Amino acid sequence: MKAVVLERRGADGVRIGDFPDPARPPGNAVIRVRAAALNHADLYMRDDGRGITHELPMVLGLDAAGEVVEADPDSGLTPGQRVMSYPMEFCGTCPQCQAGEQPWCENLRIIGEQRHGTYGEYLSAKAGCFLPVPDTLDWHQAAALPAAYMTAWRMMFGKAPLLPHETVLIHGVGGGVALACLQMAAMVGARAIVTSGSADKLARAEELGAVAGIDYRDNTVWKAVMDLTQGRGVDMVIDNVGAATWGDSLRAAAWGGRIVTCGTTSGAQPPADLQRVFVRQLRIFGSTAANLAEYRALLRTVAEGRLLPVIDSVHPMDGALEALARMAKAEQFGKIVLDIP
Numbered sequence: 001m002k003a004v005v006l007e008r009r010g011a012d013g014v015r016i017g018d019f020p021d022p023a024r025p026p027g028n029a030v031i032r033v034r035a036a037a038l039n040h041a042d043l044y045m046r047d048d049g050r051g052i053t054h055e056l057p058m059v060l061g062l063d064a065a066g067e068v069v070e071a072d073p074d075s076g077l078t079p080g081q082r083v084m085s086y087p088m089e090f091c092g093t094c095p096q097c098q099a100g101e102q103p104w105c106e107n108l109r110i111i112g113e114q115r116h117g118t119y120g121e122y123l124s125a126k127a128g129c130f131l132p133v134p135d136t137l138d139w140h141q142a143a144a145l146p147a148a149y150m151t152a153w154r155m156m157f158g159k160a161p162l163l164p165h166e167t168v169l170i171h172g173v174g175g176g177v178a179l180a181c182l183q184m185a186a187m188v189g190a191r192a193i194v195t196s197g198s199a200d201k202l203a204r205a206e207e208l209g210a211v212a213g214i215d216y217r218d219n220t221v222w223k224a225v226m227d228l229t230q231g232r233g234v235d236m237v238i239d240n241v242g243a244a245t246w247g248d249s250l251r252a253a254a255w256g257g258r259i260v261t262c263g264t265t266s267g268a269q270p271p272a273d274l275q276r277v278f279v280r281q282l283r284i285f286g287s288t289a290a291n292l293a294e295y296r297a298l299l300r301t302v303a304e305g306r307l308l309p310v311i312d313s314v315h316p317m318d319g320a321l322e323a324l325a326r327m328a329k330a331e332q333f334g335k336i337v338l339d340i341p
């Protein structure tokens, strides 16, 4: 098959070309991929990959949507069915899976990280990793949804859920997860304050329901948040930037506020400022991915037409290198999608 393959680490280590078709061991289903979406994890795999055990060469990509080609008769999947991926390939039998927490599976293999990914014409994965595509979504939208939107769902509603009367601060609103969090805040009627270094992105975020946008190039974010909240601070902070924003997150949170972190694109070791954490009794949550129950809840709101993924751009598979470069430069507003012809 044709695929986007990481041959060696680094931007010049990605090749587009032939790769062996995936096998279908018992319990797996194979789909013909019609679209795939980029995630920051792709850049981590491309440039670093530390702590992730998969040999190169490997097919990149966490998200996919496509048609079932082959599946076991008792899998619940039928050939031709439109499905989308659940990137956390889980065993289904360990205690964590039995408890419904697939992201903590003892035998977890994340698609596109610990095993071959979705940027190819065919994808083989355990049948439980494929869910029906809601009728409201086309291929590109279905591919854009899984990793970013499930991650956002768990951050917003899986820890200490955002409530309608609350205010949330969301850093770096161009990225897929941050943008999904903004849409979800608007969906439940909460107030969202967003930050960006782009006036254009801030304007577009306000069109999506943000009550205010802060340009971090010429504002001190936490002070701007205090001005916008009459000195109170926000109930919740969504921080997937890390070192560069953590100080603002701690200072922008109201007394008893909560901070949810799901990524560290700017670094993982900011000063902890424990005095502020305990004096103000802040709550800090780590979050990543989502379990299947959360993913199904997300898909229900999508099927009801209450939430649609924001797509930045669609690139042919041959344009994967340019697509990855666009994400690396943080130029995007929403999800970057690959069309798999």
Ligand SMILES: [Zn+2]
Residues within 6 Å of the ligand: 090, 091, 092, 093, 094, 095, 096, 097, 098, 104, 105, 106, 107, 108
């Ligand atoms: Zn398991």
